[in-house]
Amino acid sequence: MINASMSPKAAREYIRTNAPLATTSGLCPGFAQANLMIMEEQYAHAFLKFCVANPKACPILHVSEPGDPFPTELGEHIDVRTDVPGYRVYRHGALDTEVLDISALWQDNFVSFYIGCSFSFEESLVQHGVGVRHIEAGTNVPMYRTNIPLKSVAPFHGELVVSMRAMRSSDAIKAVQITTNMSKVHGSPVHIGAPEHIGITNFAQPEFGDPPIVQDTDITSFWACGVTSQLAAMNAKLPIAITHSPGKMLITDRQNWELEYS
């Protein structure tokens, strides 16, 4: 059985059995979780340049050697082929299938990118008394496509995807202060205030995650989101790209404080 306070290694061993798990949110508090992006070696340099050029959306925690499924820098005995609770396989820019294990799909030329995740800064917000509506309600964070252009590095291009957190105005100021020094997990917000100013036309219906919860005197704050890299990789129409499924992240042995002030 899984329980929230088990060690990252024990959680990964549970996940490796392909037991069902809706989300890694809330598991192993204090430890960082990572977004995953896997692609063939010939696209890896361009993708890394794309990430460096768009650091708020794609903060790099680690890049593997070609064919290496064991990111020891991120934790003990991690096998990226089995230790994520769900994977999405994209072919030529379209979702092909969703699987629990990618051992059978693994290629010797696969490069894995591990990208920081907002779960780390959400934990810090809560620890500092910032009330975030979707966390209070236990729902997924709402995510939206915007009209904010990314810096293109061919074949990767597109617009920024953001996650939205509604909170009191005083907490929004505090959230800027807290996340400013967490650049490896998306850093400070990219926008505060009117969603329509960044091209969000249907605020009530986010493209990803759950509908927003906003109280009367709340202000909305928007952070760059790891989903950005998935859309940019889809736009690139790679022959094959594999990501984690939404909300089903890789749980690492790195502690959240290691990703602050870095």
Add this chain to the structure above:
Amino acid sequence: MINASMSPKAAREYIRTNAPLATTSGLCPGFAQANLMIMEEQYAHAFLKFCVANPKACPILHVSEPGDPFPTELGEHIDVRTDVPGYRVYRHGALDTEVLDISALWQDNFVSFYIGCSFSFEESLVQHGVGVRHIEAGTNVPMYRTNIPLKSVAPFHGELVVSMRAMRSSDAIKAVQITTNMSKVHGSPVHIGAPEHIGITNFAQPEFGDPPIVQDTDITSFWACGVTSQLAAMNAKLPIAITHSPGKMLITDRQNWELEYS
């Protein structure tokens, strides 16, 4: 004639004539200067991974396409082959020659890396009233090899090189606060206090730059230094690598404030 307050474009046009210039330090205040590292395409992905893994030493401002000498992202009409006041050419890990212009050496497979420079944060320290001894004396910053290991990404490896700034203890605290949010120009210090704790055995004789100036009640603060990438590239024994000569940086059109809080 060159004067300190000319525009970056005018300064580059002067430099392009191969007129002698001892250093770009102090030129074009307000504008960022960049470290330069040029290498053949087949090593570029490993070097970019190395930079991402060692972000304090090698904060990336821009990576070129292979063969592209025009980093328009950094400024108008920049030609990296002519617009740096001096270049060092390394072959198989050893300094081969020092030249004023690399047009004749240019290869279609050269990738140029533009790396943040501490001149940007020194300007901010001065603007905030922090008294830095080598700046007050008009000498070069002292730089030291340390025993702090870098994260290796084959063939790039080595130890961190640091620059040292001596100042009052109260200013050292302020300097941490100021540089923390300048991660694109080396960020916060890596060490404060005793030089011998990071493997500096002969403090009076730095490996690079001028001898240190320290007043009785000063404390020494150490920042990751762009020279680190040059030594790591020498350790890699690349067939050819080209860097700027010490103190002779590329002057960009990017303003220093663009590199803060990023």
